[in-house]
Amino acid sequence: MNCETLQTAIPELLYGSLPDAEAQAANAHLARCEGCNRLVSDLRPIPGSLSKPAPPPDLATQLKLAARDELLERQQLTGRSGPLHLVATIVLALCLALVGFALGVRYQRTQTGELDTPGTQDDGDGVEITHGDGDGTGSGSGDPREIEGAEALQRMLVEAAQGYLQRRELERAKDYFSRAQDVAPRGPSAAEARAGEAEVLLELGGKQRARELLRETRALIIAGDLSASADLLQKIYDLEARTE
Amino acid sequence: MDALVERYNAPVYRFVLHYLGDADAARDVSQEAWLKALRGAHGFKGKSKVRTWLFAIARNACLDHLRKQGRRDARFDDEALPEVAAGATPVVERLARAELSQRVERALQTLPPAQREVFLLREHGELTFTQIAAALDLPRDTVKSRMRYALQRLHKALSAEQEVSRGEL
Numbered sequence: 001m002n003c004e005t006l007q008t009a010i011p012e013l014l015y016g017s018l019p020d021a022e023a024q025a026a027n028a029h030l031a032r033c034e035g036c037n038r039l040v041s042d043l044r045p046i047p048g049s050l051s052k053p054a055p056p057p058d059l060a061t062q063l064k065l066a067a068r069d070e071l072l073e074r075q076q077l078t079g080r081s082g083p084l085h086l087v088a089t090i091v092l093a094l095c096l097a098l099v100g101f102a103l104g105v106r107y108q109r110t111q112t113g114e115l116d117t118p119g120t121q122d123d124g125d126g127v128e129i130t131h132g133d134g135d136g137t138g139s140g141s142g143d144p145r146e147i148e149g150a151e152a153l154q155r156m157l158v159e160a161a162q163g164y165l166q167r168r169e170l171e172r173a174k175d176y177f178s179r180a181q182d183v184a185p186r187g188p189s190a191a192e193a194r195a196g197e198a199e200v201l202l203e204l205g206g207k208q209r210a211r212e213l214l215r216e217t218r219a220l221i222i223a224g225d226l227s228a229s230a231d232l233l234q235k236i237y238d239l240e241a242r243t244e
Numbered sequence: 245m246d247a248l249v250e251r252y253n254a255p256v257y258r259f260v261l262h263y264l265g266d267a268d269a270a271r272d273v274s275q276e277a278w279l280k281a282l283r284g285a286h287g288f289k290g291k292s293k294v295r296t297w298l299f300a301i302a303r304n305a306c307l308d309h310l311r312k313q314g315r316r317d318a319r320f321d322d323e324a325l326p327e328v329a330a331g332a333t334p335v336v337e338r339l340a341r342a343e344l345s346q347r348v349e350r351a352l353q354t355l356p357p358a359q360r361e362v363f364l365l366r367e368h369g370e371l372t373f374t375q376i377a378a379a380l381d382l383p384r385d386t387v388k389s390r391m392r393y394a395l396q397r398l399h400k401a402l403s404a405e406q407e408v409s410r411g412e413l
Binding site: 015 | 254
């Protein structure tokens with residue numbers, strides 16, 4: 001490795017994502033090149049140096065309220081409203097109140113030093129941040145935070161799809177169930193998404209694809225990646241009967 | 245959506261805050277980014293990771309904000325490689341952590357947005373260089389070179405600030 005290739009590799013070297021062989025070559029070069037050694041030493045303290053300020057304590061609540069308003073507005077645009085939405089709104093409001101209270105307590109604890117404070121390496125939700133955790137292509141697929149995010153998005157899409165199905169907006173329900181499967185193919189809501197799409201397809205006359213989806217749903221349950229509820233199993237039996 | 249907010253609210257906020265360098269704007273732009281994510285959730289095709297998708301939205305919201313402010317690229321030079329002065333004192337390693345954080349955050353605002361966003365996507369987004377390339381729709385090598393320039397320019401800014409501090413003593 002020469003000076004030019006070393007300097008090209010500086011980002012991956014500093015973030016610990018340089019492949020082993022290249023890292024060894026880089027370290028060998030640094031041992032014999034004072035200029036490159038000096039440069040890397042100068043830059044090394046910068047990664048991970050930013051503070052981790054906590055967001056304003058009410059921001060999460062505001063975001064959830066804004067999200068609720070957006071969803072309600074969308075529902076009103078499609079001309080749907082009724083007692084169920086009222087109940088859902090009340091339940092959501094209660095949840096938000098609890099979240100707001102929890103955030104307030106957390107903020108107080110942060111202020112009193114019981115929780116993480118800006119400048120620490122914790123990202124504010126109890127998960128320690130590590131730098132240089134690899135940068136290979138496809139790396140991070142097992143990152144539990146990434147998986148959680150995908151599963152949360154999948155759950156949101158499944159719930160939206162179920163809402164459309166209830167309102168008999170079948171094409172839109174099918175689209176959302178399908179997208180939910182793309183987001184996290186083996187997530188906890190993946191079986192529901194497949195069963196949901198199968199149900200829609202049965203309504204639309206697509207028995208063959210519905211059968212395939214129900215087979216996949218069963219396979220997911222057998223693989224033991226999720227704790228299928230009795231309701232979901234019953235639903236699969238009922239839907240399979242309709243594909244006969 | 246609530247679970248996504250719980251998971252990503254803090255890192256997205258930090259990314260926006262350090263991108264814009266303005267706490268008031270960071271609050272509004274974070275909220276705008278989340279609304280865009282909500283409106284666009286049905287368009288998420290699973291081709292990228294949720295984290296990459298969310299931070300790409302947050303980055304675009306920051307750019308929209310800067311455009312509205314008429315700030316984009318106005319304060320910055322091109323991406324010419326800044327020279328680190330030969331024999332410059334390696335100042336950053338001697339600074340206390342809190343002081344280093346403050347100085348890096350000030351120096352961040354002197355970076356061109358193209359370099360700043362790569363640095364912040366790695367630092368706060370915890371995206372790999374491959375994921376950053378996907379979020380910005382750029383070749384991975386371009387992302388790496390922008391990161392290198394960002395690091396060198398930050399170091400240069402920190403060194404210059406240190407020289408000023410010394411001169412004032």
